[in-house]
Amino acid sequence: MSRFDQFALSKEILKGIQDIGFEEASPIQAECIPAVLRGEDVIGQAQTGTGKTAAFGIPVLERIDTSHQAVQAMILAPTRELAIQVSEEMRRIGRPKRVKTLPIYGGQAIGRQIKALQQGVHVVIGTPGRLLDHLRRGTIDTSSVEIMVLDEADEMLDMGFIDDIEAVFQYLPKQRQLLLFSATMPTTIRQLAQKYMRKPKYITVNRGEVTVPVIKQVYYRVLENHKIDALCRILDSEEVDLSIVFCRTKKGVDELTDALQARGYLAGGLHGDLAQQQRDRVMNAFRQGEVELLVATDVAARGIDVGSVSHVINFDIPQDVESYVHRIGRTGRAGRKGFALTLVTPREMKQLRTIEQETGVKLRARELPSLEEVAAKQQQSWMGQIEEIVKSDADLSLFEEMIEQMNEKLSAEKVAAAAMYLAFSERFVKNIDATYHFGETGASPGMVRFFINVGRNANLNPQELAKAIAEHAGIGLRQVGKINIYDRFSFVEVPEDVAPFVYEALRQSKINGARVNMEPARPRNKG
Ligand SMILES: Nc1ncnc2c1ncn2[C@@H]1O[C@H](COP(=O)(O)OP(=O)(O)OP(=O)(O)O)[C@@H](O)[C@H]1O
Numbered sequence: 057m058s059r060f061d062q063f064a065l066s067k068e069i070l071k072g073i074q075d076i077g078f079e080e081a082s083p084i085q086a087e088c089i090p091a092v093l094r095g096e097d098v099i100g101q102a103q104t105g106t107g108k109t110a111a112f113g114i115p116v117l118e119r120i121d122t123s124h125q126a127v128q129a130m131i132l133a134p135t136r137e138l139a140i141q142v143s144e145e146m147r148r149i150g151r152p153k154r155v156k157t158l159p160i161y162g163g164q165a166i167g168r169q170i171k172a173l174q175q176g177v178h179v180v181i182g183t184p185g186r187l188l189d190h191l192r193r194g195t196i197d198t199s200s201v202e203i204m205v206l207d208e209a210d211e212m213l214d215m216g217f218i219d220d221i222e223a224v225f226q227y228l229p230k231q232r233q234l235l236l237f238s239a240t241m242p243t244t245i246r247q248l249a250q251k252y253m254r255k256p257k258y259i260t261v262n263r264g265e266v267t268v269p270v271i272k273q274v275y276y277r278v279l280e281n282h283k284i285d286a287l288c289r290i291l292d293s294e295e296v297d298l299s300i301v302f303c304r305t306k307k308g309v310d311e312l313t314d315a316l317q318a319r320g321y322l323a324g325g326l327h328g329d330l331a332q333q334q335r336d337r338v339m340n341a342f343r344q345g346e347v348e349l350l351v352a353t354d355v356a357a358r359g360i361d362v363g364s365v366s367h368v369i370n371f372d373i374p375q376d377v378e379s380y381v382h383r384i385g386r387t388g389r390a391g392r393k394g395f396a397l398t399l400v401t402p403r404e405m406k407q408l409r410t411i412e413q414e415t416g417v418k419l420r421a422r423e424l425p426s427l428e429e430v431a432a433k434q435q436q437s438w439m440g441q442i443e444e445i446v447k448s449d450a451d452l453s454l455f456e457e458m459i460e461q462m463n464e465k466l467s468a469e470k471v472a473a474a475a476m477y478l479a480f481s482e483r484f485v486k487n488i489d490a491t492y493h494f495g496e497t498g499a500s501p502g503m504v505r506f507f508i509n510v511g512r513n514a515n516l517n518p519q520e521l522a523k524a525i526a527e528h529a530g531i532g533l534r535q536v537g538k539i540n541i542y543d544r545f546s547f548v549e550v551p552e553d554v555a556p557f558v559y560e561a562l563r564q565s566k567i568n569g570a571r572v573n574m575e576p577a578r579p580r581n582k583g
């Protein structure tokens with residue numbers, strides 16, 4: 057680590073760095089800052105979460121001449137969320153120097169962006185399509201642009217973006233400095249980069265390891281249609297702060313978000329088909345911790361920096377090794393600990409091996425926690441929360457008085473149990489199976505009892521549920537035995553011999569719009 061004041065930085069920029077809380081430069085920063093200040097073209101590669109943004113951001117800000125009201129640097133990022141984030145970090149560091157930064161991205165009214173540009177902006181941070189749009193309309197004057205940065209360069213020079221990027225280059229002055237940054241730099245990208253760069257200086261600080269060693273990487277072998285259940289067990293048994301759950305498709309994101317919300321998790325979906333307002337809302341809620349699970353496509357795989365992400369979960373295994381590296385890099389940032397968990401179906405084991413080979417990291421196989429373990433863990437956590445309150449200096453006197461009053465009729469144990477019910481029963485719904493697996497299931501002889509989470513707003517009556525189940529399972533209506541519908545969870549009993557059909561039907565069906573989430577309770581007198 058090196059001190060920032062050893063570089064040729066003005067006191068305004070040093071102040072900005074101090075204000076944002078950076079004490080020492082990370083290795084990539086220590087190497088890039090002087091090279092960029094000297095005007096060199098740089099290809100910077102360092103692992104995820106190691107401060108590449110400031111590695112280009114600080115020297116770019118230093119180079120800005122604020123007495124000149126013109127765009128002097130342009131930064132390209134592959135996603136809107138990343139453009140906003142980079143802009144924000146640079147705005148904060150550049151504040152004492154009064155550098156004006158502006159994020160420019162699709163999905164936002166272009167008129168507003170044009171107005172903002174007219175007010176005078178020094179650094180534009182944009183997604184390629186929208187930036188190009190402005191260049192074509194002539195609403196960004198590029199004649200003073202001296203520095204161009206491609207954050208997530210390999211992604212930007214990849215097929216999907218290359219045409220836009222080349223078109224953007226057409227608008228730049230001949231004499232300009234080009235900087236490329238990413239945690240992954242496949243050799244093909246290096247060749248391509250050479251085309252646009254003058255004597256590029258390669259700065260690589262990861263010593264051959266593409267993933268961050270502080271991220272613990274494991275995988276779970278699961279069957280495709282057990283994935284949601286597997287995910288819930290994992291979420292309920294791990295110490296999760298915030299987590300990002302990656303899916304392969306937008307549809308997958310929507311479905312998983314719904315399923316998780318129906319089970320009471322604070323989940324929010326993010327993908328490219330959502331309205332920008334919705335994307336902003338979800339991202340902000342996630343940064344605030346109001347959404348605990350961000351369910352996303354690879355749109356969230358690159359660059360996104362949310363410090364308290366403790367877990368990255370690959371609900372669907374990534375399609376290529378770069379995606380794996382960047383996805384899991386959303387945790388374990390700036391030296392924090394992180395966990396990367398990947399669900400792998402038997403068919404995907406080959407893909408897992410490819411990822412292991414290319415990253416040089418062997419993922420440890422882990423067994424899914426059993427329902428008993430999940431329940432035990434949940435109970436531990438509840439008891440822990442209560443203990444914490446008792447030990448804290450929280451004022452309990454009002455409640456103590458109430459207990460004393462009730463104690464005339466009820467034992468303190470009963471009162472405490474009821475209070476815990478009030479506090480935690482809400483959470484049962486997540487693990488309804490777990491709570492019932494625990495003791496006696498209470499099924500009638502010869503019958504299997506299924507516990508079903510019908511969701512909060514389901515409008516079900518027993519006859520309808522019985523009919524739907526019979527229909528979906530292809531069994532007679534009379535075979536559907538005892539049914540009970542509670543506010544948010546219910547059970548149904550069926551004879552053992554048709555249980556497998558009912559199991560399949562329940563697992564796959566939607567009844568009255570409610571997503572059915574179930575697992576057969578173990579029948580009495582069996583294993
Ligand atoms: N010198 C520093 N001291 C302390 N924290 C830092 C320093 N530099 C960067 N950080 C913080 O580390 C985190 C990760 O930084 P950043 O987002 O720039 O990583 P990155 O290398 O670009 O990662 P990725 O490859 O995922 O985009 C951020 O929260 C940032 O504020």
Ligand SMILES: [Mg+2]
Binds near residue numbers: 207
């Ligand atoms: Mg980055």
